[in-house]
Amino acid sequence: xxxxxxxxxxxxxxxxxxxxxxxxxxxxxxxxxxxxxxxxxxxxxxxxxxxxxxxxxxxxxxxxxxxxxxxxxxxxxxxxxxxxxxxxxxxxxxxxxxxxxxxxxxxxxxxxxxxxxxxxxxxxxxxxxxxxxxxxxx
Numbered sequence: 034x035x036x037x038x039x040x041x042x043x044x045x046x047x048x049x050x051x052x053x054x055x056x057x058x059x060x061x062x063x064x065x066x067x068x069x070x071x072x073x074x075x076x077x078x079x080x081x082x083x084x085x086x087x088x089x090x091x092x093x094x095x096x097x098x099x100x101x102x103x104x105x106x107x108x109x110x111x112x113x114x115x116x117x118x119x120x121x122x123x124x125x126x127x128x129x130x131x132x133x134x135x136x137x138x139x140x141x142x143x144x145x146x147x148x149x150x151x152x153x154x155x156x157x158x159x160x161x162x163x164x165x166x167x168x169x170x171x
Contacts, residue, residue, distance in 0.1 A: 034062050034169050036093045037069035041077065043085035052082055058162040060107075060131070062169040066090040072167055096128035098166065099143050104133030107163040108140035111156040112148060127156065131166070 042056045059076075061069035070087050096112070110132055113125045130147065134140035141158050148155065 034064060036095050037061050037063055037066055038089075038091045038093050038163065039069050039073045039087060040089040041073055041085060041087050043077075043081045044083040045080050057164050060093065060163050060166040062167065066092070076165075076167060094129065095131060097130050097147075099130060099132045099147055100166075101133040101139075101143060103135065104139070105135055106133070106140075107161045107166070108132045108134060108137060108144075108158050109161050110140070110144045110158045112144070113154045113156055115152045115154065125154075131161070131163070132158070 037060070039059050039061055040056060041059070042054065044052045045055045057077075059073045061072050063069035063072060070090060073087075074081075074085070108131070110130045111127055112130055113127050116124050116126070118124065130144060132140040132143050132147075134143055137158060137160065141155075144155060144158060
């Protein structure tokens with residue numbers, strides 16, 4: 034399975050008589066981009082009024098996802114994993130970890146707790162535009 038970030042533009046009912054154009058991003062665990070697009074459309078179809086389009090689907094390489102049920106926002110943490118080879122040489126590999134939290138401080142705390150026992154260094158943490166993550170159903 035892979036993760037795809039799907040951006041969708043559509044008209045959403047914002048009031049009794051008001052319709053507004055919205056652009057939203059979703060992360061979908063899927064075998065391919067077509068299935069990811071279909072899953073997003075299926076999930077949000079009750080909210081769509083009128084036409085919709087999917088301008089971008091991007092494959093995302095994720096090391097892990099730290100899901101917190103209380104977290105309303107998604108943050109992307111960049112972490113350098115450090116390995117030492119047999120000759121004492123150091124190599125670093127940057128990975129991405131998504132964190133659900135309500136604030137960037139809480140996201141950083143969760144990321145620090147997650148990496149506490151790993152040989153790594155947190156490079157950055159930023160808020161993403163992802164609204165929801167749809168995992169593959171088993």
